[in-house]
Amino acid sequence: MQRYDYLIVGAGMVAANAVEGIRERDAEGTIGILGAEPNGPVTRPALSKKLWTDPDFGYDKIWMQPEQHAGTTLHTDTRVTAIDRQQRTVTTASGDTFGYGRLLLATGGAPVTIDLPPSERVRYFRTVEDYDCLRRLADQGLHVAVVGGSYIGTELAAALVQNGCRVTLIHPEDVLGGAMFPPGVADRLHRAYLDAGVTLLGGRKVTGGREEDGSVTLALDDGASLEADAAIFGLGVEPCVALAEEAGLETDGGILVDARLTTTDEAIFAAGDVATYPDRILGRWHAEHVDNANQMGQTVGRIMAGSDETYDHTPYFYSNVFDFAWKAVGRMDSSLDIVEDADPDSGRGVYYYLEDGKVAGVLLLNLDADRLDEAREVLADSSPQRVETLVGRIAMD
Template sequence: MQRHDYLIIGAGMVAANAVDGIREHDKTGSIAILGAEPDGPVTRPALSKKLWTDPDFTYDKIWMQPEQDDHTTLYTDTRVQSINRDEKTVTTASGEVHGYDRLLLATGGTVVTLDDLPAGERVLYFRTVRDYDRLRELSGNQRHIVVVGGSYIGTEIAAALVQNDTQVTLVYPEEVLGSRMFPPSLASCFHQTYLDQGVKLLGSRSVDTGQVQGERVTLSLDDGSTLEADAVVFGLGVTPNIEIAEQAGLEVDGGIMVNERLQTADEHIFAAGDVACYPDRILGRRRIEHVDHANQSGITVGHIMAGSRETYDHTPYFYSTVFDMAYKAVGTLDSSLETVEDWETPQEKGVVYYLEDGRVKGVLQLNMDPEKLNDARRVLNDTSEQSEETLKGRIEIA
């Protein structure tokens, strides 16, 4: 058995940041990272964004390089089977046993899939570097690819592909693309932008099943129609990988329950990133899947595991960039809430506030300076009742 001062389950962005955080306080403690995927940590958002649209952002830049030293070991293709909290050990699927002093659960999420359509050479449930590599092979030369899902991954992949010489059909459940998140005026603009860029939109529909025959994929939709394409890419979201924590007797509730120090009820076990359900100081207890949270919770939990007395007090933002629309947001974006729009240029540059019972629950900034995100956090932290009169002009549009 190998014993480590720090053991990290999961080899994604959280793990890479946690290693760097540990090394800021502990230069020589032994660290082991157990990753189920065949590759080490990558900047995952680039797989659906910059690698497709920024010629200066090359493939070699996606690889995250946590501080390398003789005391840090990365194990790839290593799936953890169980945690023994009494013995402070974990056992892998191959039977290897690793001991720990402090354990970080950074297990991320698993993509949602269709039962009747398994992943394959022409069916991608987009998540990994291998998915990106394969999609690059399948795209271009005016091939036809169906993208399924109208949230972040689906809309980003559709935008990326159509800008890379690919015919794209986007299948999504809403009537108007973006209408679950944006107010009607902005959703309509978002929807029209995709049409103007050449994406075929099939709203109010979902994929029931499909089959692959040779080099073609045929999809059956819920309205009885069919689609044929060279490939299909699904972006249906992820479910957090919390089973190992649950089996170990840790408290879970949609995520692994942690305190403000990202610590579970077991003082030796921590959780961060997608799987952690933590008490946000502004938004309340929640689980967040976005990159800013992965980075910041990772670095912070590394500090804490190495002895820092700090707490995780960062309220993460999330972002997406499609075509000429770059939006960043903090809090809850739900079009069923009351919204107040404050535009410098309508639907091109400005702020949208989301209110519930007069309290601001979310702030969206479109094509604005990222430095304005702290202004959004201050608005969210103000629990007084707000209105259109008090909110317009509250954040300078720049």
């Protein structure tokens, strides 16, 4: 049995950042990373963003390589199947056992799937292997059906149409982005995809499909079908909580942790996509975005290594497609009341989502990231707001 002072289950961005945090306080403690995928941590957002849109961002830049830190060992193709809390060990699918002093669960999320097996022409997009497969398809200029209208789906549809593919994007809203964005913003986003040559099938969901003779046929919920050379799914992810639940840890939409990112077992921590934590502004929160992976990962590493801090960062989320570069904190729900502070000529704007007169979310459109702290300040202000108190509160110049 191998034993580590710090054992991390999951080899994603949280793991890489946790190693950085540990090494800030402990230069000698041994660190083990157990990852189910065949490679180590990568900057996952690049798989649907910069690798497609930035010619200066090479494939070699995605690898995070935490194993380069002394005393850190990365085990790939290693899926953990059980935790023994009394013995402080974990067991893998191959029967190996690893001991730990402190354990971090950074198991992330698994893509939502339908009853259509993955293959070279059907991908539930999440991993480096998915990117490699999609890049091979893109190089052939095929017709690709992209399923899903949120982050991954919209980013991949934009990436593929800009890299020579014919793209059909199937999404559940009548207007693309209509569930998140104010109507005017959603209309502009929708038009941008049409102008780029993407075929939009709105108000539709995929209920099933089949693959045969080098093509994929998707069944839609209105009884129609769509045939394409390949189908790429971006339907969101589900937190991988089964390992924690089987070990008797509490979960609620994720593994429940306190402000110090500790589970109900003081030797076990959780962070990233899989954690549900008490946000200082938003209350009990679950964030599946890169800013949270970076900040929470580093914080949990320091805490595991003896820091007395708490996690007090409210993460933002973002996406970049065509000429839309947006960032947001809090809730983006177009059914809420929305106060707009926009400059139509420049395409920039600030949009405040109000619930019961209080700001529940802030959207920054085509504004720099240095406005995010101002957005957090607005979000933290629990006093009732109205148009007069919000317009001009966050400067756009």
